[in-house]
Amino acid sequence: MVPLKRRKVCGAVSGRETTVKFPHVVIYLLERKMGASRRAFLSQLGRKNGFRVEDDFSDNVTHVISENNSGDEARTWLDLQQKGNVTVKLLDICWYTESMRLGCPVEILDKHKLQEGQKFQEESVEFSVPVEFSVPSYACQRRTSLENHNTNFTDALSLLAENAELNNEDGRAVAFQRAAAVLKALPVKVTSMTQLQGLPCLGQHSQRVIKDIIENGVSSEVESTINSERFKALKLLTGIFGVGAKTADRWFREGIQNLTQLENSGHDLNRAQQAGLEHYYDLNQPVTKAEAEIIGDIVKKAVHDVLPGSEITLTGGFRRGKISGHDVDFLITHPDEGKEVGLMAKVVSWLTAQGLLLYQKTTRNSYLENEEGPAQPPSNIDRFERCLSIFKLEKKEMHSIRLHPGTQSSDREPAIIEHLQHFQANSFSNSQMRPNRTWRAVRVDLVVSPISQFAFAVLGWTGSKLFERELRRWAGQVKSMSLSSHALYDSKQCKYLRATSEEEIFAHLGLEFIPPKERNA
Template identity: 25%
Template sequence: MKRLQSNSSSSSPSPLQKRPKRPPSPSSSNAASNFLHGRNIYILQAKLTPATIAELFALAEKGGATVVSNPEDAEVVVTAVGMRKRLERHLDWEVAKSKALVTPAWLRDSFAQGQALPCGSYAALSSLHDTTVANCPTDSDSEPEVAPAPSTAYSKSHTQKLDIENIPENLLPPRTFPKTDLAKLDHTARFSCARASPLTCLNQGLCNELDVMRRLRELEGEERSALSYRRAVASIKSYPRKLSLSDHAEIHRLPYIGAKIFKMVEEYLDTGKIGEVEAARKSERFTSLQLFASVYGIGPSTARDLYARGLRSVRDLEAFYEVEGPLEVGAVETDAGAQGVDMDIKIALGLRQELALPIPRVEVEMIHRVIMDELEVVQPGCVSTIVGGYRRGKTASNDVDIVFTHPDGTKTVGLCTKLVKRLHERGLVTHVMHLSSFHAHNALRTHHWDSLEKSLTVFRPPSPDATRRRVDLIFALPQTYWTAVVGWTGSTMFERDLRSAAKAQGMKFDSSGITRRHDSKVFYPRTEKEVFDIFGLPWIDPSLRNADA
């Protein structure tokens, strides 16, 4: 099958960093002319188009930086290369480790903010994240009080910014998030969506132990017990201090810490482990159920059924589902579930070694850019936001979730199928696990699977040695764009509590809309923050929505 050919140059840059003819310098009402004054920047031209190179030169010089021709003279290296082996073709590894190695988005977003932003979220290589942070030229006393949002809106080419004059302001991803006022948050609040839950908390080890119990109960079909552990984990995640054995009163004050879980917390604080968790980890049944349920398409009930049939290992699964190796590219089905659950499981089993590999942030961004380029061909003018764990700040993700829309809602309907077919034709989508179209928002629906247009795919990035990835494409109408972004950002417990908080206010929330329960009136929030405002909740930054272990 014909593969997508990259339109970017992979040739090495000239030693003299020869500058292409530049368009007029970008302008921004928020940009300061000397925010990079005194900084030396090296622009690694590999994998960049001439238009992008010209854009980056212009941004750097407009910000007052000096663009140097030798990377050793630079404080910051701007690069689109995201793999070490490829980077070493153009840049000595020892030099790379001594610089802030950032993606072009850092320069664009810094220019938009009028100051050099922290580099951590823009590290070009995940393996160089720490050295990039250490060598970042941001002055500690000038760091912004709000975190920069990822650049998520693209035009015909991802190397150019979207012409925002043609996009309603309420559909543009914010350049910065509102600041979460931590001092006003109550860590004993009833719902986790009203508490701050960082990606890694001060009591992370305890959360991880209790999450094993949550997983065990979930796999055994004990949903009420699993929810109790999930709530306890969320409660501890938001506790702002390190717990100790002397904190009896504080632990008792935490919501959802009952007598049994309290004893487990005490045991962990005293010994560093929990007996029931240790026993679970040694259990053949738990090990097998967890292994089975890690395969896409196999839920706890199916996992228990497979175990009852005598299956114990991956080889047993492969024999049962008659999988002898990676499946070849299949046809794109236009009806949801047309391939059947067993086919989804076969695909996941055949590709399990690839799909199990974590996806670094820089690769998530690359996949997003490639898809936006293809979508621009299918339907110009769309906007999008990367959601899921990436948006919550994870350094690596299990899959990639992207929410799309178009200002003209009529152009959004059916667009998911069109995009998936194009990606399949270009060799970028090899398998489709699920494909569904819009259906009417139902205020009486009790389950939380939304009514958006979506496709859950296996995506192969456009490079010879690319690893296949799980990529979920979600399309929302413009009026429900921000409910979709909130609903697909997660985490699982945060979203569950968001629905509960909405219910407490006489409302119903899911990714495809907000309705008032007594009369089914529909509300259309114009911003992400307005979703929280409607339910009377404090604003919680996406990086503080990690209410699961």
């Protein structure tokens, strides 16, 4: 039996072997101003209709199709190709779309020809193929702000992605995440399926969900998922700090569906899980940007007391412009390479002495740079010295900046919050859920990086998760490079590419620099 990946490749190749009905017409679609995604869609459309559409320009090409280019611009491009074919026809996209509609090459009229020596008239272009947007395939090529015109679709797809993750279906989860990311990048609200023609990453499953919402206002699959006892239980159990999807699944199969049942089960929880259960309510409340800044002041005080001159950067969703999140991440370094060694232990001791840590687990830096390049992905994960902790934040310091009652984290749907609160109510008494104390627990991650790796660490820890995944995918598939939060390795040149800023890393990857607030894929 052919492996799945091989079958996919074979299928893609066989799709290109459609019978050519018009061998005398050899078409090349000019990508300039058309975009790669739209060009790929139109190429596939042409081949399905029996046209010969070439990916690369050659002397065999008889028709060059251009969109939004003047005749002079197309001619300049053609001259740069330095090919011998001087009889090639420079045509506007309207000739191509008319030919697609009729299923054969239409007669070339004056309106189809690109007029050289005259200003291009954009309003004369006819769009017979209902393609409204051109979106790059990789999320790291797109600017995605927090503003989202299609939350009804993206929330639904994100929920299905989360459900897939809870069921250890990582491939399906990524597919839903990529589909949601494409919709987040669109400049207007989608109201018709025809607007999605030619967009990348929208598989049949995602399109069914979108179509259901357009036609019925909601997705029946999403509604079924929200009301699933399994989803609600796994969502609740993975909300415990230190509990992953596999552990939650095992507990669910044992009949554990809420926190009270877990407490009464007799399970021997590890330290992280004990702390997560004890502070469950606090850790599942959103952390505001103002609270993160208060914690940042505490961390800066600790770090500067033990190693003056150190640099501290707030990363994660807050660096991308979010006003709330589920935890707070800080990157720490020192301008002098090597001075950061041993810093974490001193910072943890300082915070412990101040009574600020309810829980902490510190891991050492285990990253080693290999002259032959980084190891395979499983061993190429983040290996910085890190402290996963639960901070004790005094309420008197945050009294004036708490979220107004009813304000929810932007990462959660109201329906999920309602179910979560229902399970919490069944798990603890009101006094345990809303403890009458002068402080609250907050998840905080502290990461120490050498200055030589700091730019890569900042990029990796800023997110979003999908944006970072797509950066690594782009690096590997397009540039033959290996990117991590530690380094960038060029497999063709067999060397590491150094960088002191995120801008330099994007330049190495051949990508336009995208600022943090536009990485919310």
